Amino acid sequence: MMISPLQPLTKEIDVEFLVFVERYATDLLKWDIITYFAHQPDALVPAATIADRIGRNVQSVRPEVGDLVVLGVLVQKTAPDGLLVYQLTQDPYLRKMTLKFAAPPTSVSRNSF
Numbered sequence: 800m801m802i803s804p805l806q807p808l809t810k811e812i813d814v815e816f817l818v819f820v821e822r823y824a825t826d827l828l829k830w831d832i833i834t835y836f837a838h839q840p841d842a843l844v845p846a847a848t849i850a851d852r853i854g855r856n857v858q859s860v861r862p863e864v865g866d867l868v869v870l871g872v873l874v875q876k877t878a879p880d881g882l883l884v885y886q887l888t889q890d891p892y893l894r895k896m897t898l899k900f901a902a903p904p905t906s907v908s909r910n911s912f
Contacts, residue, residue, distance in 0.1 A: 819896040823872055828855060828863045833872065836887040837901030840894065843876065843886045872897065 824830045831853040836842065850860040864885055867873040872893050873885045887897060 816896060816899060819893075819900065823867070823870055823896075824900065826863075828859060829867065831855065832860065832863055832867060833897055834901045836873065836885075837897045840887045840898065843878075843884050845878075845882050845884050849885065 824833055832849060835849060835853050846861045846864050847857045849864060850857040853860070864873060865875075868875045868885070871888055871890060874888050876884050876886065878884050887894060
C-alpha cells in the first residue's frame, strides 16, 4: 500500500480584498468604523453615534470618519438640523468590499484536505 505525501493546503489570496484592507482599514479605529458601517450599511448617523456604538470618543472618531469620506468609503451629508451625518457609500465596489470586510470568515471543512 502506497502512502501519498500530504499536500500543502493552498488557498488563493483575494488581492482586491487585501488592497482594500491596506488602503482603507489602516488602523484599528478605521477598522472599527468600517465594521460598524458594514453591519449598518443603510445607517445615516453623526460621528457621536458612531463613537458611542464602537466605544470610542467622538474627538478621535471625527478625523477618521473624515478620512474615510475623503477616501470615498463614507459619504458626508448635512441633516435638516445642520448636523453632519455619515453613510456608507453607494459605490458598488466599496460597498461590496466593506460588507466582505465584516463578514465572518469562512471555515475550511475537514473533508477538503
